[in-house]
Amino acid sequence: MTREDRNLNLDLDRRRRLGMVEAVWGADKTVEQILAAAHRLAAAGETLLATRVDETKAKALRQQLPTLCYHPQARCITLGTLPTTPWQRLALLTGGSSDLPVAAEASIALACHGVEAELIADVGVAGLHRLTARLDHLARFPILIVCAGMEGSLATVVAGLLPQPVIAVPVSVGYGVSSGGHVALQGMLASCAPGLCVVNIDNGYGAAMAALRILRMENTRG
């Protein structure tokens, strides 16, 4: 038993308790630590979802574990059989193409739980007609996840026009004052539109899990 194994204490009870797989946050973990988690989860018959895994780590991991799947835009790794027929869909909007990696992380995390996300990209408010032309289409989804950087006002405009739950994901795109995504985050929190929910900057995974909590509630009770 390696040191990585001994110090690993996965929350294998999470699916029973919360209906979610435990995602492995890959950014600060070594290849050995991620591998140990992958083996432990596989042994328990559980899916692996690791986020924030860069290409170098992914390559090293695949050499050890050729069956894992790397999603480069989302910087995610999955291992195990994902649900093939989605039981639910939602809409995933982005302000610009720089927001796509965060949207992709949300998409993979939802796919691991059987939810399909339809991407509606590049509808930032600098060209408002791109959004308003799609309102009827958007009205059909139970939940709207909005990924936006810069000043993040896409989330406010969407939540002012449509009645569904809106989960806003600030994206660390920008420079100067908007560098790091803090302005998008604060603009979403300060939004004048009522009932916007916000997650941490770049937290595509978190937005997916928030949506899953909502969808699952609907599914089991409605």
Next chain:
Amino acid sequence: MTREDRNLNLDLDRRRRLGMVEAVWGADKTVEQILAAAHRLAAAGETLLATRVDETKAKALRQQLPTLCYHPQARCITLGTLPTTPWQRLALLTGGSSDLPVAAEASIALACHGVEAELIADVGVAGLHRLTARLDHLARFPILIVCAGMEGSLATVVAGLLPQPVIAVPVSVGYGVSSGGHVALQGMLASCAPGLCVVNIDNGYGAAMAALRILRMENTRG
């Protein structure tokens, strides 16, 4: 027509579009501005909900409009007939008694839309048994709104234990680093528990509207 009237441009279409009344943010408005809004909404047959109205303003308003109702803990004013039989319930947790005004604002805002909030007060994690003893009770609610100041870890602990949508409201209670509620806000955003949704500091109204978006979705589709 007074100047207050001329410069008033209420969003009377909000109920049709979003299923919500337009709430009036009372903090930076004069008594005359709130009165003008009240009359305009009343004329449209719409409910008035004004938040952040202090006692002095409330007294002045009641002299002009004796039928309005002031909720002192919530610092809210309502006018018009509120729904009497709730069509839905949710749980509203607070860490300590200093969080009660924010919880009360959420409660009134929900009541205006026919949702009843059950208050589960004073369950902060410094005395964890107060929360764990109530897990079975909490499991019965479709949504959990958690109001907490200081370091705000109540929201993290709740979202780690229970599968429902959790809407976290940071409260501006505290001193030193936690003064203004920024630590609670950031702690909730940075939470290690998956799928926590966050609104602005002290934004009881926003949490209520986020919950309403979720409940309404369930109601119409389930």
Next chain:
Amino acid sequence: MTREDRNLNLDLDRRRRLGMVEAVWGADKTVEQILAAAHRLAAAGETLLATRVDETKAKALRQQLPTLCYHPQARCITLGTLPTTPWQRLALLTGGSSDLPVAAEASIALACHGVEAELIADVGVAGLHRLTARLDHLARFPILIVCAGMEGSLATVVAGLLPQPVIAVPVSVGYGVSSGGHVALQGMLASCAPGLCVVNIDNGYGAAMAALRILRMENTRG
């Protein structure tokens, strides 16, 4: 000669150099200091414009100088004959009624220089139709000044829809993260709409002077 007089060193050359009156920033000045400035400017045949003068100071000033005019919403004092026929007009938009004091300061400052500002109030993006219904009207003005608090996205939406110079004024309206107007400021600076200009929080006067620089350029060269 009082101490206030001796330590007073007004920029009486400003009209020649910049085409503007020197505005007196009243917030940190005593009644005596404002009076000394008023007398000095009157002696030079110049208009007085003092900003950020609260009602208590204004009352004390009027007792000493009954001919001065107090504009309570704008918290400004003027003394001397203002231009009566405007030589130019512009549009002054606000997101909500709490932004009106800042808009009023801009309006008075423009009026001192012969420019009329048409107020288009309460067109915040939470109810977007209020803005889009007025696009044709807005297209007629040479300049758009946009005053907005909270997340300030009105400025972004306006600058994405209309080609004129847009001067954005963040307003210190809000609470939690938006308290103090810093989120509106940063959201306007980070705007995804091209060519938005920004001034300091609550700086109605500065927006007016920026507009004046533009209008005067047009006037003398066009």
Next chain:
Amino acid sequence: MTREDRNLNLDLDRRRRLGMVEAVWGADKTVEQILAAAHRLAAAGETLLATRVDETKAKALRQQLPTLCYHPQARCITLGTLPTTPWQRLALLTGGSSDLPVAAEASIALACHGVEAELIADVGVAGLHRLTARLDHLARFPILIVCAGMEGSLATVVAGLLPQPVIAVPVSVGYGVSSGGHVALQGMLASCAPGLCVVNIDNGYGAAMAALRILRMENTRG
């Protein structure tokens, strides 16, 4: 049709609406994403302007699209025929030679719209005579764009001496407190000189577009 193409939703209406080309923000985009945008814009007969493109990306882009032009100091790419005879000129001041990349970005962006910028470099206020010796020359331009890092006081001094519209661009030059350009930004916003307009840190493109809005107004109405 590649994924880059499918997720691309350019604002091709921008020239009609705002009289500007849509600039592509290159910093967070892949070579494939920029190429997709270039092809789409070329197909629409529109000019491509991509900002924040580093040399590595530029080289990769030129291998695929040899007709594009890279401007290394400005870190910009252009493709398509730019206007050759400028219809307007303005002055572009810098405090020191470290501000030149930002000024160059503004210059290219203006050139794409037929405006010529005359560079007046290295006139920071630590050696004030460099600026005061050029006041007569500066008085001839309709607009002054001022790029400055450190404490950014060049913009204040310029706006105190000259009556034209002054667009201040804080530059992320400096260390310690001024690292990132935030002091320059805040100093420009807090300026005691009346009517200074500010854009985001390093936002040469934004300053150019703000100037274009002003110049175009003059052109069409004067």
Next chain:
Amino acid sequence: MTREDRNLNLDLDRRRRLGMVEAVWGADKTVEQILAAAHRLAAAGETLLATRVDETKAKALRQQLPTLCYHPQARCITLGTLPTTPWQRLALLTGGSSDLPVAAEASIALACHGVEAELIADVGVAGLHRLTARLDHLARFPILIVCAGMEGSLATVVAGLLPQPVIAVPVSVGYGVSSGGHVALQGMLASCAPGLCVVNIDNGYGAAMAALRILRMENTRG
């Protein structure tokens, strides 16, 4: 012996060690604490200088100790015989009249040590001629103390034009980004002018003591 007395542990050795009286920071002290210090210093034959004493406290103090002297603009109290013939002079510049209280505190603190400060008020760079017209006069002083709020660029301009030691005092005058004096402070620290020294915001006393250290060095060694 009162509790205030018992808990008082003045640095009576300061004059021997540093050539300065111990100043009492009055803002967070009770009337009783200031009185106890006054008596202790008087008993030791030492001068009392208390800063940040508001009018209410000053009145209460004078009732107990009628011989003390209150300087209202400086918000300082002195007790004991101050030097009457100054052994040295320096120049004290302010950007605007709102900076006068801080300059006055510096002036009193210098007077307690026999240094006279000549006030050169209201020479902010928005009207640069007010400063440049006084350069010859300023060249005669051994030290220049510059008090300025807003963006604080007066200190930079002065240090770029004159060779003496320049001690910059940021002043908490302003609003929005400059509220609290932080922009002035950071602008002074980031100054492109070489060899500017900075003290804390509003720290007139500190600037005076820094000047005293310099002047005393010159006096005893030169």
Next chain:
Amino acid sequence: MTREDRNLNLDLDRRRRLGMVEAVWGADKTVEQILAAAHRLAAAGETLLATRVDETKAKALRQQLPTLCYHPQARCITLGTLPTTPWQRLALLTGGSSDLPVAAEASIALACHGVEAELIADVGVAGLHRLTARLDHLARFPILIVCAGMEGSLATVVAGLLPQPVIAVPVSVGYGVSSGGHVALQGMLASCAPGLCVVNIDNGYGAAMAALRILRMENTRG
């Protein structure tokens, strides 16, 4: 049963679990809420310690509950019999007399648990001899609590000279950069002296409880 009572959920198990009384944070509580807690604790035979109670609240409380004891410097209320013979002592140092209220809060909180704190006031490092003269005396205490505002370097100097546990309490004394106590806090956290422990700004109570945890460990195990 009042609403205050119903929403009160005190951690009466705290003494068993942690050996501490539950302290009531009085700042954001109403008189009614504090009274409800006092009655509940009294009924359980437990001591009441309420911190951050201002004089107005204290007076209102004493009218309802004349047996409670108010400690004005500490802004604390106690009710019930406190231990009379201390079982342990420690040293409580302050930098200046403005730190005394925070030290007093720590002192009361320790007294509630039978620990006596010896106050060693006014030993800030601006006059270092005041501290170094007391080193032998300080060496006799098992724990040193250091309360300091401004730049807070007293804690660093103490921890560099003495081997005991040092608990540093930053105090919100100061102005400009040190306003709010954040510089003292960060200076203590960044200390070059090894093994300094820090609590929140002004958190005298927290320092006392940290000391109690240490002392109790010693008591029960040594």
Next chain:
Amino acid sequence: MTREDRNLNLDLDRRRRLGMVEAVWGADKTVEQILAAAHRLAAAGETLLATRVDETKAKALRQQLPTLCYHPQARCITLGTLPTTPWQRLALLTGGSSDLPVAAEASIALACHGVEAELIADVGVAGLHRLTARLDHLARFPILIVCAGMEGSLATVVAGLLPQPVIAVPVSVGYGVSSGGHVALQGMLASCAPGLCVVNIDNGYGAAMAALRILRMENTRG
């Protein structure tokens, strides 16, 4: 004698004064500077502990000094004989595996002083059962060091459940708002649990020294 030697002024008195070895902060030191310190300490018969030494530096150091020992997870170097039989033990908890490097630094620093740390890894509150299942085991240790990133609530939960001294170490793990460890730090300082002690972000060494101060006190007095 090299320049590195001449400018080296180690605190060789620290063991006598504080009972600790002087740790060398390796992050900003050159290989030559660390070597000079190693030789000086070896000459004095003292142990070397250097923290924040990356692998490149460590390799270069070992080429010059083959007897030194590198601890890669802790990024520490030791030289000299460490105590072999521990005289005391404590518990070292981590929230997730990304906190292990900081825990390892604390562990090495304790080992240098004869204290053994038992690692209890991966007990973050997102899966609370991992902690509550170990409460009896944790109750046996005299001190609990808690290393946690993200929102850091593990420290609060531990301090609410157990009576021992708790030393909280915020870890710079996370992204968005929690990037850099500041949210964990502030959450620990703002904790609603009584008597939590906090050290700087990632300061495993500091936590170890704080624990050593406490343990040594117990050892010599108990």
Next chain:
Amino acid sequence: MTREDRNLNLDLDRRRRLGMVEAVWGADKTVEQILAAAHRLAAAGETLLATRVDETKAKALRQQLPTLCYHPQARCITLGTLPTTPWQRLALLTGGSSDLPVAAEASIALACHGVEAELIADVGVAGLHRLTARLDHLARFPILIVCAGMEGSLATVVAGLLPQPVIAVPVSVGYGVSSGGHVALQGMLASCAPGLCVVNIDNGYGAAMAALRILRMENTRG
């Protein structure tokens, strides 16, 4: 004439005006820009001092201009004959060896102007005896420059013990809260010791020029 030459506008008047050479800030300049400045200054018979030049740039520069001199610890380049016999000396203290690069920059800048700096390294207050043992030696210098990172309290302790002008240079050494040098900066500004002067973080050059202003004053007037 190259573009670098055309855009170069050196302040060649600085020596006449301020008695200083213009230093070239090398961090954001290209090799070509530094070379152009070197040639221009050489042509004017002036010394070149370029700061913040890394080794790669230095190597490239020396290939073009073999007579220039690179000072690696200070990261400075000089060209031209420096004064050989110092006309004045001062003391340069550092808290730890990580502060040496900043001290070296100050030293070179002083040497360019004929002032010798005696380095007194590694006297941080964690081992206070290292400083107090040198007080008599330090008393002999006219000025004390103190470079310190972490919490920066060395400057406070020095200024409390010695009467000379003290110029404090915060150093960007540290991690967590002290990362970037901001805590050292703020601790120096907030210092309880009277009359401390502060310059920007890592600004060794600025401290040297502040000292030069003081020494020159003494020299010409004393």
